[in-house]
Amino acid sequence: MSALLRVENLRVRFRTMGPLKALATGTKAPFFDAVCGVTFEIDKGETLALVGESGSGKSTIARTIIGLQRAVSGSINFDGQEIEDITGADRKPYLRRMAMTFQDPVGSLSPRLTVRSLLMEPFRIHQLKDRDAGAEAARLLRLVGLPDDFARRYPHQLSGGQARRVGIARALALNPDLIIADEPTAGLDVSVQGEVLNLLARLQDKLGMAILIITHNLNVVRHMTDRMAIMYLGRFIEVGSTERIFEHPCHPYTEALLAANPEPDPDAVLNRIELKGEVPSLMRRPSGCEFHTRCRYAQDICSRVFPEPSINSDDTKHSFRCHLPLGRREADPPLEQRLHLQLHQLPR
Incomplete structure (x- = not known):
């Protein structure tokens, strides 16, 4: 079976100072590498976890895959199509098949929009005008276990768990093949964490989507992932099946x-x-x-x-x-x- 997502030798670099300051101070390399030569793949329906300390580059990889950050070098291949060099409107057909839920569930939702407007954003961005907004919002809310009347609420009227569910519903709007979940249980009570994880697992079984999970929570990793990659200073230092790594880790970290x-x-x-x-x-x-x-x-x-x-x-x-x-x-x-x-x- 061919991989849904294949990332090869991905390198992401950030500047530490502007060109003029670098010239004035004689700094030859005014940047640092946040991600260094990372390679991995995800099969259809598979769940992969990126694990590591804060600042190890996990979220940077996710943002690069989804198009929010540009890579210096490397390849991002989605379902057989190289997409790293595609920009602008030409990239939209591929971005329709990927979606991301962000670490801050409330902060990722615009406070000026109702839940209904937030759920309809993907349809507006991709110019899908033949959809009934009310029906689509109700469908997505039911999909994540929320009542229809939540469509009239604003983000400040939601709890952390409810905001997380709305974020997941928005990510599912266009029926993506890949969901990137950045810290899906961060800031949630333990009981709510279980609800969110069970929701993701049920949706994966129902829709057949692949999931890339970014997390510090090793209990989450063991509960719902097929494979895991351990990151340190922007590199993968160990990659393998979740069961194998938990039972027989090879790297001291x-x-x-x-x-x-x-x-x-x-x-x-x-x-x-x-x-x-x-x-x-x-x-x-x-x-x-x-x-x-x-x-x-x-x-x-x-x-x-x-x-x-x-x-x-x-x-x-x-x-x-x-x-x-x-x-x-x-x-x-x-x-x-x-x-x-x-x-x-x-x-x-």
Whole structure:
């Protein structure tokens, strides 16, 4: 089965100062890379999670896919069509098949518009004038479990969970093949989080859409995703099936993230892993493996050589970037011996 969305070597860069200031100060590279060479794909009907600390580049990837941010380089292929180089009105047919729900459910809704007007925005943008506004608004509200009379309300009259449902309804207006959900449970009570997640799962089963979830919540990831990608400083450091990564993580950063996941059982024995030090600045990336400054397993080679992607021998769809993957330290030859022939040719 061909992938619905395929992203290859995506790089997104932001300026740190204007051209004149850079010229005056002699700054040769007045920018930083928020996303560095990211590659992944999502199949039809599949759910993929992007996981990582704040500032790791998760939302930047989502905004680039949906067209709110331009990439410096790389490829975004949607259902067999390269769309990264398509701009303006020519991109609309592809954007109709994608939709995004934003992290702030209330802030993403215009306070001057009623729910009905908000739900009809996609139809107006794509010039679909043959729709009955009242009927479409009622259909979308029922789809997300809200009464028809919510169409007359304004965003300030909605709770966080209700605003989230309206955002999901608006995203579903044009029957997209891909939904990008940026922190779909952020700021919601635990009971409301469950309702929103169950709603997304039911809609996926009913409509067959693919979902890209951006979240810090590992319980959400384990509950409803097929695969997950762990991000650190704008790179994927581990990608694989959700079940495989939860049971057998290969990267030390993944191990630390999973160990920090809240445990509801008060009698459970916790094995927390403390990451020392601060997250490095994107403008001053560490040499070698960028996680080595916080890694408890780091050796000298980790600070000198950037790790290339490796494939798990037990699962070819499970990849990672680490010189010292978990579970291999005893069986593998000495690290210097394994890397001796690669030191001069590993790509950055």
